[in-house]
Amino acid sequence: MEWYEKAEALGGRDLDLSLELSLPALIRHLGLLPRKGMGQNFLVDENIAEKIVRSSGIRREDRVVEIGPGLGSLTRPLSRRVERLTVIELDSSLLPVLRQRIGDRVSVRVIQADALRFDFLELGETLGGSIHIVANLPYNISSPLLIHLLDHRRVIDSMTLMFQKEVAERITASPGGRDYGSLSVQVAQWMEVERLFDVGAGAFFPVPKVQSTVVHFRRRLQPLAELDDEGVFRNVVRTAFGQRRKTLANALRPMHSDTKTWLAAANIDSSRRAETLQVVEFARLANMWKDQ
Structure with a gap:
């Protein structure tokens, strides 16, 4: 695990203005082009950033991790x-640019890594809790990244x-709804979830x-x-909604x-569709799989 503690020169570009300029102005000043392949849409509305941090309910003593900080719109209020x-x-x-915008006000550690492959369990152990x-x-990795985080939920x-x-x-x-699917079931199994608020497109660049x-x-x-095998549960859910x-x-x-025999053993009508099943029914079906 490699820790980056100091800002480095960015191809000779002037970073001194990074604390003075608004994010849109800074992006123009540095000539930064968000990478579509990385799904980059920088959050540039500072009021929204502050609202997200307030809504998180985090406390001063908490161990907080930010994924994909970009130019630090969330990082600064978090810090x-x-x-x-x-x-x-x-x-x-x-x-x-990120390190310059953060400054040295608090203990901030920056890890250059792919969050989709990152070991959050190890990070929790390193941070001590x-x-x-x-x-x-x-946008382009949000669903698989959420599943990856669920797999590391023990430290989250x-x-x-x-x-x-x-x-x-x-x-x-x-x-029962058209939006109910594999992601809904897997999240509900392990997390209590709440939609907080919507954010308009104008809060981002591009x-x-x-x-x-x-x-x-x-x-x-x-x-x-209760699950006998999480892998079987996930396979059942994905196959049913496939x-x-x-x-x-x-x-x-x-x-x-x-x-039909498998479904009957789990007391589930074989004519039903995946979108009608509760989480506990998917779990019951998964737990019966090996016995059939």
Whole structure:
């Protein structure tokens, strides 16, 4: 794990103005071009950044982690609120500007790493306890990154994350609706979740074509349902929603040759569709899989 403690020169560009300019002006001054391949849309509305930090409920003594800080729009208000802040950024070209904007006011550690492959369990051990994550997630990796974070939930107390609005609707959806799917079920199993507020496209640079939503997660003290095997549970959920228009008897055939017997053993009508099942029903189905 490599820690970057000091800002470096950015190709001879002048960073002295980074604390004086607004973010849009700074972006223009440095000639920075957000990378579409990394899903970069910089949050430039400082009022929204402050609102996200306030809504996170973090306390001064908390171990806070920010993913994808970009140019530090969230990092700066976070650094004023907590004593220990760790930020994870993949784009090395942003690190000098980020470090300059953070300054030396608090203990901030910057890790250059891919959050999708990052070991948050190890980070929790390094920091000496559970963590709280606050982030404006890149649109193009938000769903797989959320699943990755769920896999590391043992060291995560809470998460306050910004998503594309339609992804947030899927995360928080209830059974029976068109937005209810694999992501909804997996989140509900391990997290209490709440949609906090929407963020307009004008809060970002470049301006996206979609709205965003901030969502708060808190790890459940106990999972919603008991599971014999988390991998089987995830496979059942993904397979069932993989062909969501089909009945469960047909959608689950890749997992079982006699789906009707399997479903009957779990006391689930084989003519139902995935979007009608509660989390506990998916869990019951997964727990019955090995016995059939």
